[in-house]
Amino acid sequence: MDPAVTAAALDDEHRTFARLLREHQGIVATVAASYCRDPHDRADLAQEIAAQLWRAWPNYDPARRFSTWMYRIALNVAISAVRSAALRQRHAVPFDERLHDVADPAPRDPQAEQQIRALHAFIQAQAPLDRALLLLYLDDRSHREMAEILGLSETNIATKISRLRQRIRHEL
Template sequence: MTGAPRQPMDTTVPIEDERQAFAKQLQAHHGIVATVAASYCRDPDDRADLAQEIAIQLWRAWPKYDPARRFSTWMYRIALNVAISAVRNAAHRHRHAVRFDEALHDVEDPAPNDPQAEQQVRALHRFIHAQAPLDRALLLLYLDDRSHREMAEILGLSETNVATKISRLRQRIRNEL
């Protein structure tokens, strides 16, 4: 778990203390919200709306956060569930799908000035973009070096299911790229 353990919300604890504790955790892990929002929304306004919705849902769930669990795992689970729901809802409203190459503008290139590496990264982003929301979430967590156990916990799947899906996605990446 990252940060100091938090006690479950107590009605005797001033709400301002809870807000400060939540804000501290949210700030420490703001990259998760930004990455998830960027991974699921192309338009900057939609990205901002999704990030705001994720923050709202995190705040609503904050009283139920179990400090025995890693905050980042809890946060990913909520953020990805909100994002996947937003994608499903957006399909009904004919919004644009995410494009990773635009969405990850702030991610540092692992091999600057290497055209071949840049081309491979763009191809990987296109591949990820083409995946269903759950597979996209798995790839996002996999690329963030999350363990199968943590991915399973975040997505509500079994570790075996995660391992199988990741294996199949990796094979498809090899075949398609």
């Protein structure tokens, strides 16, 4: 094969990946912010997610939604990071409210702000899988897409969401 053709194809792959990563960078930021308190740890996790996405890029199936594929990898990397003993000792894994302010800069009334803080506290208190499920639910992902991302059945997703919603109503 002609090296110039191979280099051009590789360059196209790099550009395509970089474009898709830029378009969906909010997924990486949200997942990293949901699993890391410390800004340096959050940046490290976001970088690790991007690296894992690049490593997995040759296996990406363009017939599937990029955001679904990206969420699955990002959440798997984040959950693995949380499970590691070294990272577990370094941070408490809360949701960074500043990310919410960037994503939705509209001013809120104090009662709404209090409700958002309570929801963030609830999310950060959950087990990694439930936290991932809540993030996907709040991102308006379908049960089917959540099941695909998390590797669970749609029935299991529906049951878990129902139970989490009941707990939210009870605790908030």
